[in-house]
Amino acid sequence: MPTLELQEVTAGYPTRDGWFPVLDSLHLSLDRGEWLAIVGPSGCGKTTLLRVAAGLLLPQSGTVRVEGGPPRGRVGFMPHGETLLPWRTLLGNVLAAWEVDRRPTALDRSEAAALLEHFGLGAFLQAYPHEVSAGMRQRASLARTFFAPRPVYLLDEPLGALDPLTRLELQEWLAGIRSTLAKTAVLVTHDVEEALVLGDRALVLSSRPARAVAEFRVEVPRDRGRPEFVALRGEVLAALRRGKEGHGRA
Numbered sequence: 001m002p003t004l005e006l007q008e009v010t011a012g013y014p015t016r017d018g019w020f021p022v023l024d025s026l027h028l029s030l031d032r033g034e035w036l037a038i039v040g041p042s043g044c045g046k047t048t049l050l051r052v053a054a055g056l057l058l059p060q061s062g063t064v065r066v067e068g069g070p071p072r073g074r075v076g077f078m079p080h081g082e083t084l085l086p087w088r089t090l091l092g093n094v095l096a097a098w099e100v101d102r103r104p105t106a107l108d109r110s111e112a113a114a115l116l117e118h119f120g121l122g123a124f125l126q127a128y129p130h131e132v133s134a135g136m137r138q139r140a141s142l143a144r145t146f147f148a149p150r151p152v153y154l155l156d157e158p159l160g161a162l163d164p165l166t167r168l169e170l171q172e173w174l175a176g177i178r179s180t181l182a183k184t185a186v187l188v189t190h191d192v193e194e195a196l197v198l199g200d201r202a203l204v205l206s207s208r209p210a211r212a213v214a215e216f217r218v219e220v221p222r223d224r225g226r227p228e229f230v231a232l233r234g235e236v237l238a239a240l241r242r243g244k245e246g247h248g249r250a
Contacts, residue, residue: 006064026205035178038205039189039203039236040207041240044210074151079156090126121140138162159194
């Protein structure tokens with residue numbers, strides 16, 4: 001059974017004049033421990049796809065399942081942009097993930113501190129978001145997302161708000177730490193290289209209403225300078241162009 005499955009999902013938003021279509025008969029599945037990166041033209045519906053997968057937006061047709069059941073309340077969702085609570089410390093922000101379900105215990109505090117240590121933030125447990133760098137805030141946001149146990153995690157441009165150098169550093173850091181997290185995730189990004197560095201597979205969407213144009217399994221060394229990586233990046237970019245220009249399946 002897939003951890004996450006969308007079957008023939010069509011979705012959009014009601015308007016005063018009718019219906020604004022965003023996703024068109026979209027299918028995807030994700031196995032336990034796998035990371036799926038999703039790329040597509042700007043405005044094609046990547047965030048809407050995550051909202052549907054999280055159960056925050058009901059599809060017009062099709063089904064969404066997380067471990068065979070409805071998704072609502074069973075996914076971790078990291079929205080785009082900075083989302084830390086400015087009045088809480090980094091440790092307090094991570095603990096906020098548990099407060100959705102119940103009151104955190106002393107054990108929860110210990111585990112949250114250990115996770116922040118694992119994310120390289122052990123010396124900043126009591127720091128407030130404005131007291132640390134943008135990269136450290138994004139690490140803390142990821143820690144908060146992953147702290148509450150969920151079958152699948154949805155990450156909407158988790159590194160998109162960072163400057164290019166910090167983003168590159170965080171990509172390499174997350175790629176290195178990913179295997180130690182033992183998580184299942186869907187990652188939305190505009191950055192093709194980021195998709196190939198962090199994803200086990202890369203799913204390419206067309207322009208809106210989004211269809212799946214192509215899917216690539218990342219079986220090359222995740223070294224941006226290697227010829228195999230460069231070639232795969234070229235294939236993904238070509239699929240993006242086809243999806244944007246022709247709006248159809250490859």
